[in-house]
Amino acid sequence: MNLKLKVWRQKNAQSEGKLVDYEARNIPPAASFLEMLDILNDELQAKGEEPIAFDHDCREGICGTCSLTINGIAHGPSATTTCQLYMRTFKDGETIYIEPFRARSFPVMRDLVTDRAALDRIKQAGGYITARVGSAQDANSTLIPKTAADLSMEAAACIGCGACVAACPNASAMLFVGASVTHLAALPQGQPERRERALRMVRKMDEEGFGNCSNHYECEAVCPAEIPITVISNLNREYAAASAREAAI
Ligand code: FES
Incomplete structure (x- = not known):
């Protein structure tokens, strides 16, 4: 699958953030959403660019650490944790907006990482x-x-x-x-x-x-x-x- 991503990038808690365009190419439909970001981060690091920061731990839907707003919905479209969301849920060529959880009590620390x-x-x-x-x-x-x-x-x-x-x-x-x-x-x-x-x-x-x-x-x-x-x-x-x-x- 090839996807267009608009990802929230923010240097730290004090700086202003913005959506940045990326392309995720050759993503297996069986990859999880976080694995898709891992693949993109590997490419960014290979190019000498800063990887996208995001929260994760168990990747089994247990710990509650993962936290992305995907196309405007907390954890994305399938009422599961972000780590249990699979790329087959999306269409090839789709544009996906990825932002941190938004709430005044959850300040953004960096990119997609919030302080909860x-x-x-x-x-x-x-x-x-x-x-x-x-x-x-x-x-x-x-x-x-x-x-x-x-x-x-x-x-x-x-x-x-x-x-x-x-x-x-x-x-x-x-x-x-x-x-x-x-x-x-x-x-x-x-x-x-x-x-x-x-x-x-x-x-x-x-x-x-x-x-x-x-x-x-x-x-x-x-x-x-x-x-x-x-x-x-x-x-x-x-x-x-x-x-x-x-x-x-
Ligand atoms: S990483 Fe633990 S619930 Fe998603």
């Missing part, structure tokens, strides 16, 4: 449990209803990539926060910090400059882990209950 540490800081604010769980116990020693286990596992699938933020017109992180709060609120181990968790994570999210949900559903559409938007309803309920309790104390 704001999500880590939200997690640090409350997305954990403090109970000492010890070593693994028999699966049936802590009885958890199947519906609660399913809800928790579904929410725990979030890989923290930030595509939800990049896709949202408000740059809201509520799908990410809702997944974390839902995951832990459904389990007995998550009860001791349940109220504080919702308050701390939502307040940290606001402090980091993320917007609020206004029901565009774009986050759900691009989420590679298929986190349902109902986790945001859960988050709103958890936050309202925690706020009411805090006001009553």
Whole structure:
């Protein structure tokens, strides 16, 4: 396959960026999107040019590190991670726009690399449990209803990539926060910090400059882990209950 690429190039966080034209030639349709960039980078380096910087780690759809906006869509057209997107999805000769995730809370560091540490800081604010769980116990020693286990596992699938933020017109992180709060609120181990968790994570999210949900559903559409938007309803309920309790104390 031969493709025309328009790639966001930006020297550092302070400089202005711009789209630069490249041609990717003889790309195997079975190559992943990141492998296509690897091939292009090899050619750029052979010519003595600066390779394109982009984030990646596992390349298996697990870690959430890859993060490209492809033709205006976070992670591209097939609701998967960028590393699991294959070139056969595109047409030979197609022009592809490649940009970093766009959000005020995700500053561009270089080319296609953004700083998404704001999500880590939200997690640090409350997305954990403090109970000492010890070593693994028999699966049936802590009885958890199947519906609660399913809800928790579904929410725990979030890989923290930030595509939800990049896709949202408000740059809201509520799908990410809702997944974390839902995951832990459904389990007995998550009860001791349940109220504080919702308050701390939502307040940290606001402090980091993320917007609020206004029901565009774009986050759900691009989420590679298929986190349902109902986790945001859960988050709103958890936050309202925690706020009411805090006001009553
Ligand atoms: S590189 Fe790990 S999810 Fe894409």
